[in-house]
Amino acid sequence: MATGKCASTAVSEELINNGSVEPALSPSCQEQGTPTKPRTMKQMSRESLSSRRNTECEVFDDGTNTFFWRAHTVTVLFILTCALVYVTLLEETPQDTAYNTKRGIVASILVFLCFGVTQAKDGPFTRPHPAYWRFWLCVTVVYELFLIFILFQTVHDGRQFMKYIDPKLGVPLPERDYGGNCLIYDPGNTSDPFHNIWDKMDGFVPAHFLGWYIKTLMIRDWWMCMIISVMFEFLEYSLEHQLPNFSECWWDHWIMDVLVCNGLGIYCGMKTLGWLSMKPYQWQGLWNIPTYKGKIKRIAFQFTPYSWVKFEWKPASNLRRWLAVLGIIFMFLLAELNTFYLKFVLWMPPEHYLVLLRLVFFVNVGGVAMREIYDFMDDPKFHKKLGQQAWLVAAITVTEFLIVVKYDPNTIMLPIPFFIMQCWILGILLILTWTLWRFFIRDSVESVKVGIVLSIL
Numbered sequence: 001m002a003t004g005k006c007a008s009t010a011v012s013e014e015l016i017n018n019g020s021v022e023p024a025l026s027p028s029c030q031e032q033g034t035p036t037k038p039r040t041m042k043q044m045s046r047e048s049l050s051s052r053r054n055t056e057c058e059v060f061d062d063g064t065n066t067f068f069w070r071a072h073t074v075t076v077l078f079i080l081t082c083a084l085v086y087v088t089l090l091e092e093t094p095q096d097t098a099y100n101t102k103r104g105i106v107a108s109i110l111v112f113l114c115f116g117v118t119q120a121k122d123g124p125f126t127r128p129h130p131a132y133w134r135f136w137l138c139v140t141v142v143y144e145l146f147l148i149f150i151l152f153q154t155v156h157d158g159r160q161f162m163k164y165i166d167p168k169l170g171v172p173l174p175e176r177d178y179g180g181n182c183l184i185y186d187p188g189n190t191s192d193p194f195h196n197i198w199d200k201m202d203g204f205v206p207a208h209f210l211g212w213y214i215k216t217l218m219i220r221d222w223w224m225c226m227i228i229s230v231m232f233e234f235l236e237y238s239l240e241h242q243l244p245n246f247s248e249c250w251w252d253h254w255i256m257d258v259l260v261c262n263g264l265g266i267y268c269g270m271k272t273l274g275w276l277s278m279k280p281y282q283w284q285g286l287w288n289i290p291t292y293k294g295k296i297k298r299i300a301f302q303f304t305p306y307s308w309v310k311f312e313w314k315p316a317s318n319l320r321r322w323l324a325v326l327g328i329i330f331m332f333l334l335a336e337l338n339t340f341y342l343k344f345v346l347w348m349p350p351e352h353y354l355v356l357l358r359l360v361f362f363v364n365v366g367g368v369a370m371r372e373i374y375d376f377m378d379d380p381k382f383h384k385k386l387g388q389q390a391w392l393v394a395a396i397t398v399t400e401f402l403i404v405v406k407y408d409p410n411t412i413m414l415p416i417p418f419f420i421m422q423c424w425i426l427g428i429l430l431i432l433t434w435t436l437w438r439f440f441i442r443d444s445v446e447s448v449k450v451g452i453v454l455s456i457l
Contacts, residue, residue: 071131073118080114102164113138123389124371126306136364140392143361147399150346155407159347165354173347207359208261214363215332216269218370220311224325225269228332229262235333238420242411245340245350276308311374319439324377326431328370331397335362338400345407362393369393 087107094100116138117131125133150158162169216225233253240246248257289295315325342348343355372387405412416424 071118076114076118080111098164109142112142116141121388123368123387124375125368127304128302133368136361136368137389137392139361140365140389140396144392144396144399147396147403151399151403151406158403158407162346162348166352169346169348169352171347173349205256205261208257209265211359212262212265213269213272215366216266217272218367220273220370221313222266222270224313224329225266228329229258229266231329232333232336233258235337238416238424239337241417242414243340243344245344276305277310309371309374311370312378313374316438319435321377322435322439324373328373331394334401335397338397338404341404341408341412342400344411345404365389365393 113135117135120134120137122130123133123137150161153161160170212225212229215228216222219225219228236246236248236253240248289298313321313325315322339355339358342358343350343352348354369387369390369392372383372390375383376386376390
């Protein structure tokens with residue numbers, strides 16, 4: 001949500017007063033931004049300007065929030081040095097090897113985060129502050145390094161290493177089966193005939209809704225979201241012989257998950273996208289807003305995008321975009337599966353805070369990765385390489401899957417039931433057939449038809 005289509009400067013007095021637009025902006029859409037002087041706009045090709053719905057805007061610091069936008073590299077370095085001097089000269093080092101090891105690792109990570117927040121390359125997002133997204137970029141690097149470390153351990157050592165993070169981990173846990181009695185109304189239970197529904201109402205119900213609301217904001221396409229939602233339910237059907245956690249009642253799959261939780265989350269996400277696409281994206285400095293109400297709104301709008309870009313994936317436009325969209329869907333589904341398989345092979349209960357932290361992590365890095373992927377697909381002349389966050393997220397998804405394969409190959413290699421294998425083979429053949437027809441055969445047939453018509457004429 002970095003640069004995008006800028007609204008017209010002819011706006012009402014009410015919008016000027018609440019701080020969402022600046023009264024005397026030029027068409028270049030200047031705003032107080034990361035640099036302290038105007039930054040030259042990168043020239044885009046005419047083809048890109050006509051195909052993209054957004055216009056790259058020049059970011060400008062009007063002087064009202066200079067301190068807020070500055071990186072403060074010297075200040076951070078001074079505070080960090082003072083902390084290290086205190087630990088070295090004034091604090092007595094405890095005689096506890098395990099404690100000192102943990103503290104040393106945490107301190108190393110914090111120093112790296114301080115470096116990254118002040119020095120790392122900015123990504124496409126600038127709100128609420130570029131340092132926020134630089135922080136998550138560095139967290140992504142740390143998480144990938146942690147996964148690589150776990151991957152290079154033996155299965156026993158890797159599981160026992162989790163005890164250093166939480167002493168309660170490192171012990172095998174039973175998987176919960178959500179199947180069993182699938183009666184919506186159970187007449188045999190006179191006290192509560194709807195107990196099957198209430199038993200399946202746990203913390204994952206609001207998590208499903210919130211997760212798909214955020215995924216919709218990332219993907220910004222109703223069809224892609226619905227395809228991923230339905231495909232994951234088919235994956236649960238296909239893999240319930242491997243993980244009991246995938247075993248659910250039919251109404252749990254299609255009514256509670258697809259229609260209620262996922263569908264409602266996608267609907268609310270699309271409504272939010274509609275509001276964001278119509279919102280003016282010209283900004284005024286906080287101290288230049290005359291009313292207190294406008295100042296409060298300006299602070300709230302700081303947590304909205306700087307400007308807006310509508311994602312138009314157009315998967316059928318050419319083979320490159322079609323394969324890219326298929327790859328995005330595949331990586332989304334793989335990341336979803338990793339959530340369940342990782343906690344299974346590393347013996348983490350579903351409600352453990354590490355599982356929640358991983359989801360929070362993907363919420364913060366997924367939007368940046370999707371924007372970088374879209375830019376790379378939509379304008380390869382301007383974005384010549386895949387973005388840094390997208391590269392790391394893809395590496396993390398693959399590394400998580402490799403950990404699952406290494407730590408429990410027997411579960412992964414359990415044979416898929418024959419009728420399920422037939423369904424997947426049929427689906428893959430249909431996709432391949434359509435791909436060949438759409439991008440190879442159809443054009444040849446149409447060219448032959450045109451040649452025949454021209455020869456007749």
